[in-house]
Amino acid sequence: MSRVIAFCFLLLASVLGYLHIDSRPAWAPFASVYPVDIANPVEDSPESPESNKPAKNLKNAAPVKQAQPSLRMDWLPDTGAPSVHAASLITLKDGGVRAFWFAGSREGAPDVAIYTAVFDPQASRWSAPTVVMDRVSAEKGLSRYIAKLGNPVPARMADGRMQLFFVTVSIGGWAGSSISSVISDDEGLTWGQPQRLISSPLINLSTLVKSPAMLFADGRLGLPAYHEWIGRFGEFLRIDASRVIDKRRMSSGRGAIQPVVFADGPQEASAFFRQTRSSSQLKQIPVSETKDAGQSWVATKDLEIPNPNSAIAALTLANGTRLMVLNNIEAGRYRLVMVMRESNSAQWQVIQVIEDDESLANDQRREFSYPYLISANGEDAHLAYTWDRKKIKHVYFPAAWFKHAVSSLKEKEAQ
């Protein structure tokens, strides 16, 4: 008799389980970031679309002649901490830009906190930094022990609120990380309770975030994340508010982390990774592609741009031009460049050398790493990156600068 009751209960559980699966939102296509601007393509003479054409000799490519108008450079405000890293940016509704970064006595120290400041484009000035999250407030909010904090990545939710994803570690090094998030109703002035994202079956260990999220057409977020323990691979998390509702593997093995995603259409996207391969393998940018809005990913041919195991930043402008900021060397992080690929071209070309310490002796070379790119209006670009772990540099590329860079490239090609 008890067995019959148990089976009836199982039947009830099965029906509830089925209804739960049935009520899940269907996987949506990618939302377009900018309104499609087919009428004003940058390039007039279309080239043959050759997929993944390697950017030959990028390492030795000379930058195009100094572009005019000039770039605007400044520093994110000083927090007094000796070590800073992992800056990220988001555009505010009033046109300003909010930056997040972590600072402390050293990377991974218990005193590391996540700071924020706002850039006023009219005054070209940063506000005083404030703390978004420190270790103690994270552990009180999450009701669990937190040993250290890591990368912050902001995102704009479909309802206009701001969400900040950040890495927390309870045990071990960065490999023991998990992702948590906080939501702000007032553009980042105040924040709600932090919540953990559950993304791994092994006591939620080892999921990190570095790259910006992308929006699905149904308003949910797609967050490129990665694992760093045993396997080192990319994962695409589908997020509903503060909950992972699905995830898909973007790569496998131990060679590719920190994916950045370029959407090619509502269903197609390509992801470029920071390589973490063994010394015998090629030090180039691993690539994965999806043709079903991120439901399945296939690793394809590397992009032949050197990568020294360092993060990449990616951005698509409104006219379809793609930008990446990266270290195009096989070892070290002493050179940082911006590369561009026009919408109708397959070629990545260096358009600006942002930092280069190649002429210095090995021990004098500084680290320029963890770039993060956003655009305020689809025509310009804000870049933030770690400058020798001591400061965060902010570079503004005005729309006019890109126009000039494109025309210079054309001139160069014509010659």
Add this chain to the structure above:
Amino acid sequence: MRGSAHCAFAKAEFKRDSICSTHCLGPTIENLFFWPLGMSLELPLSAYVRGVTGDLSIVTLLLLWSSMLPSAKKTPLGFKVPLALIAIAFYPLALGFGMMDPYAWGYGSISLLIAVVLFAIVCGLAGWTKGVWILSFAIIAWAAHWHESANLWDYLLDPFLAIWALFAIPNAIYRKRREKMQSGYLFRAG
């Protein structure tokens, strides 16, 4: 709901202690576990344990709770062995071995749900009714979103349950050998 799993786990552990030892000391220690103790600790001790272990699956919790019942019987090897085999295949794949990720099935795969229901039916037919109740509860908890996770696997399996199942196999082999040896001694001819 967050944290309740751990609280329950810790309470279950402590309750077992308190039954075994004294009736006064147990609850005191139990409460201490959940109080902020001050000193250099910002959180109660339970939060430190939780930080390290994560939240336990519903199956682990119910097995722990049911083990305290007066009529508690041993969990059959027929449950532990398949569980251990599933864990051996599941964790390497879920942690990046290849492009197939069985953990992703837990978000909404009808096949995984059917497999769990079939497993529960087999448990019931084999005479382990408790298993049917436990797996049914785990499915309902997932459908009702009792944990932080939206993944069915997190309601069914956790590393501690996997380790327990893995250790159960050599333990059972060792016991059987010992029983054989003892029976051999008792009925040795001569």
